[in-house]
Amino acid sequence: MGRMGRRFVIGVPMVFLLVIFALPFLVVFKISVSEMDGVRFRDLLTWQDGLLQLNLKFSNYRTIFFEDDLYLRAYLSSIWFAGLTTVICLAIGYPFAYFLARSRPDIRPALLMLLMLPFWTSFLLRVYAWKMLLADNGVFNNLAIALGLLAEPVKMMNTPFSLTLGMVYTYLPFMVLPLYANLVKMDIRLLEAARDLGATPWQAFWRITVPLSQGGIIAGALLVFIPCVGEFVIPELLGGPETLMIGRVLWDEFFSNNDWPMASSVAVVMVLLIIVPLALFNKYQAESALGDKR
Amino acid sequence: MKNRAGDITSRVWLVAGFAFLYLPIVTLITLSFNESPLVTTWTGFSFKWYGELVRDVPIIEGFVLSIKIALMTATASVVLGTFAAVAITKFKRFPGRTLLTGMVNSPLVMPEVIIGLSLLLMLVSVQRATGFPDRGMLTIWLGHTLLGMAYATVVITSRLQDMNPQLEEAGLDLGAKPWQVFFLITLPLISQALVSAWLLTFTLSLDDVVLSAFLSGPGSTTLPITIFSRARLGLNPTVNAVATLTVLVVSIGVVAASVWISRMEKRRAQEMAAAFRMSS
Numbered sequence: 001m002g003r004m005g006r007r008f009v010i011g012v013p014m015v016f017l018l019v020i021f022a023l024p025f026l027v028v029f030k031i032s033v034s035e036m037d038g039v040r041f042r043d044l045l046t047w048q049d050g051l052l053q054l055n056l057k058f059s060n061y062r063t064i065f066f067e068d069d070l071y072l073r074a075y076l077s078s079i080w081f082a083g084l085t086t087v088i089c090l091a092i093g094y095p096f097a098y099f100l101a102r103s104r105p106d107i108r109p110a111l112l113m114l115l116m117l118p119f120w121t122s123f124l125l126r127v128y129a130w131k132m133l134l135a136d137n138g139v140f141n142n143l144a145i146a147l148g149l150l151a152e153p154v155k156m157m158n159t160p161f162s163l164t165l166g167m168v169y170t171y172l173p174f175m176v177l178p179l180y181a182n183l184v185k186m187d188i189r190l191l192e193a194a195r196d197l198g199a200t201p202w203q204a205f206w207r208i209t210v211p212l213s214q215g216g217i218i219a220g221a222l223l224v225f226i227p228c229v230g231e232f233v234i235p236e237l238l239g240g241p242e243t244l245m246i247g248r249v250l251w252d253e254f255f256s257n258n259d260w261p262m263a264s265s266v267a268v269v270m271v272l273l274i275i276v277p278l279a280l281f282n283k284y285q286a287e288s289a290l291g292d293k294r
Numbered sequence: 295m296k297n298r299a300g301d302i303t304s305r306v307w308l309v310a311g312f313a314f315l316y317l318p319i320v321t322l323i324t325l326s327f328n329e330s331p332l333v334t335t336w337t338g339f340s341f342k343w344y345g346e347l348v349r350d351v352p353i354i355e356g357f358v359l360s361i362k363i364a365l366m367t368a369t370a371s372v373v374l375g376t377f378a379a380v381a382i383t384k385f386k387r388f389p390g391r392t393l394l395t396g397m398v399n400s401p402l403v404m405p406e407v408i409i410g411l412s413l414l415l416m417l418v419s420v421q422r423a424t425g426f427p428d429r430g431m432l433t434i435w436l437g438h439t440l441l442g443m444a445y446a447t448v449v450i451t452s453r454l455q456d457m458n459p460q461l462e463e464a465g466l467d468l469g470a471k472p473w474q475v476f477f478l479i480t481l482p483l484i485s486q487a488l489v490s491a492w493l494l495t496f497t498l499s500l501d502d503v504v505l506s507a508f509l510s511g512p513g514s515t516t517l518p519i520t521i522f523s524r525a526r527l528g529l530n531p532t533v534n535a536v537a538t539l540t541v542l543v544v545s546i547g548v549v550a551a552s553v554w555i556s557r558m559e560k561r562r563a564q565e566m567a568a569a570f571r572m573s574s
Contacts, residue, residue: 005472009390014369014445017397020440024412029462031415096311099304111308112303113552120494121544124518125537127526129318132325135529139321157555169314201300223403227452230405234501237525247407254411254508264415267408276399287401 025271032264033057039142064151071266075273076244081160081245082228085167089175089224090217092168095174097179097216101186112180118174127237134162134238166238167228175220182216183209210293215284222281226274245271305319321543326534333529350532356517360500363431363516367438367499368492372440374493375399375446376484380476382447401444410508413437417509429511437505442495449494453487454480483562486555493551504528 064071080152100111118126131140134156141153156162166216186209194204210217239245246266255262325333328341347353378398385391402407420426427433461483465475481488503518511518517536524530524558 006385006388008419009377010381010385010390010394013374013381013392013398013447014390016374016443017394017440019411020436021397021401021409024416027416027419028412092311092314095307096432097307102304103308109556113549114312116316117545118319120497120548121319121541122423122497122518122537124501124522124525125322125504125533125540126318128521128537129532131525132321132334132529133318135334137332139325142334169318172311172315224402227405230407232405235520237522247405248413249409259347260415263411267411270405270408274405281403282396282399285402286395289359 003242009285028264028267032060032262032268038168048060053164057261060262061269063262064265064269066286070244071249073248073271074244074249075269077244078229078246079273081163081167081243082225082231084164085171086175086225086230088164088168089172090221093172093175093220094179094217096172097176097183100176100180101183110207115173115176116182119177122171124233127234129169130162130166130169130238131157132283136164157238157242160243163243163245164233166234169222170234171228178219178223179213182219215288216282218274219284220285221275226281227252229274230270245289309470320565322534323541326531326538328531328534331531333531333534343531344539346532347539352515352520353517353532353536354362356515356520357429359514360517363435364499366435367442368496370439371442371446371495372450372488372492374443375450375495376488377530378443378447379450379454383451390405398444400445401441406441406502406504407508409440410437410505413440413505414508419430424509426530430514432513434506434514436504437509438495438499439517441505442498445498446491446495449491450484450487453484487557489551489555491574493548497548499548500540524573 001268047161077178100108101117103111131138136153136155136157137142138157140156141150144150145153190208191204194208195201200208230250231245232249233249234250235243235245235248250266250270253259253266295456295524325336326343327339327341328334328336330337331343378394378513382391382395382398413436414429414433414443417427417429417436417545421428457480462479463480466472470478478529501518501521506519506520507522522531
């Protein structure tokens with residue numbers, strides 16, 4: 001392609017992303033250390049009495065780390081729920097992807113379609129649907145009582161259980177898809193060779209299949225873990241008083257307290273928290289974009 | 295493998311997995327026909343809530359706005375995603391390549407509250423300095439396009455990687471200009487991926503709550519924002535009716551599109567095989 005064409009093709013997405021994605025992070029960082037002057041932010045640099053003044057305010061960060069333990073508890077609890085969700089998704093999703101990859105080739109496209117459909121249909125509505133199933137007067141409790149299994153409804157909604165269930169449900173396809181893509185490409189002859197050499201199917205699975213699917217495991221785990229840390233909609237609809245999540249804290253700082261600098265500080269710390277998994281994810285994506293280098 | 299126990303485990307696991315994925319959807323649809331306003335207490339079959347929907351102004355206005363934004367988002371995302379995918383797959387070395395791939399991949403996993411907050415604060419700063427843009431359809435569209443572009447790039451990139459590079463080289467050898475090769479050879483070959491990417495970003499935009507909530511202004515309430523604010527308060531029979539319609543339309547659209555795409559792919563493979571046979 002000509003030099004101009006090349007520059008254009010690279011330049012258009014680059015400029016868009018720099019302005020819409022990268023620049024906003026700088027703005028958030030700036031606002032997180034800004035002082036409010038009425039409804040406006042004071043400029044970070046001002047001239048006062050002939051001197052250049054630097055107006056930085058780190059009190060929000062002090063509040064997060066030292067003064068109010070709500071924030072630290074919310075960060076820890078978010079990481080805990082995101083980690084738990086990732087582990088459960090892997091435990092359910094790995095066998096699922098494995099059996100899908102080994103299913104009969106003639107029904108496999110239909111099964112894949114079945115897997116993708118919920119992924120396409122509204123996530124918000126599917127989370128809402130769990131409310132109907134889990135509520136005190138919801139479908140599960142009503143059924144159990146009608147069948148005589150329960151005398152009184154069991155509280156499932158607004159508990160750590162309902163939150164984890166909702167997150168596992170929402171993010172399961174994000175785990176299954178990269179695992180499936182990885183497992184379906186695996187050379188089946190390696191397993192045959194292992195069997196010929198006397199390995200049991202179980203040994204062959206743990207020593208060949210799992211190590212070879214490492215890339216899919218990492219991709220799936222990151223696709224689940226990172227967005228779960230900052231999840232808002234699921235904790236808001238299915239969580240309760242025991243399920244503190246940082247995404248909700250940020251939302252409340254912004255929408256209820258109207259404290260933009262505090263919301264920005266919460267966001268900056270959240271970015272720092274996920275920066276390592278995010279870098280790993282980018283590395284993995286870049287590698288898979290260059291083709292499989294095994 | 296002749297392993298009966300394994301076969302049964304596999305079947306049970308798949309069936310249980312799909313049951314888990316579809317249980318909430320089936321519940322949603324079934325209960326939308328429940329006559330009772332209590333949603334989960336079945337009192338009789340009725341289309342009542344669908345009738346209510348027609349008179350529900352916030353839902354209808356939100357729907358119209360959401361469709362407009364989704365159409366604009368899907369189109370912009372596919373255009374930008376094609377640029378980014380071509381840049382990433384065709385040009386292996388250029389300054390800022392790592393930066394570009396990083397920026398295009400990060401929105402896939404970045405928590406939406408962070409994207410929404412940061413984009414809003416930037417737009418507010420710009421608006422205070424220049425008086426433009428007001429929060430509303432345009433700002434929501436920008437946010438959705440950022441997310442949609444990331445997804446579109448992934449879909450289009452994987453198609454470009456599978457493409458036979460000789461087809462483009464042949465075009466260049468025969469004297470076509472690079473832009474001619476792109477429009478006459480590359481674009482038709484990746485058309486299925488463009489359709490998938492368009493549909494995916496369309497549904498993504500139609501579904502988004504968090505970005506829309508941060509970026510919307512007075513009078514620009516999208517359908518998901520309306521649904522979300524009702525769902526927050528508790529169960530609501532009109533939400534079930536909207537949900538059922540959405541699920542039906544999206545499912546039919548996706549299944550139809552994927553059948554069409556796989557037919558096109560088969561036909562193209564046959565045509566290419568025939569062409570190669572003739573030329574050799």
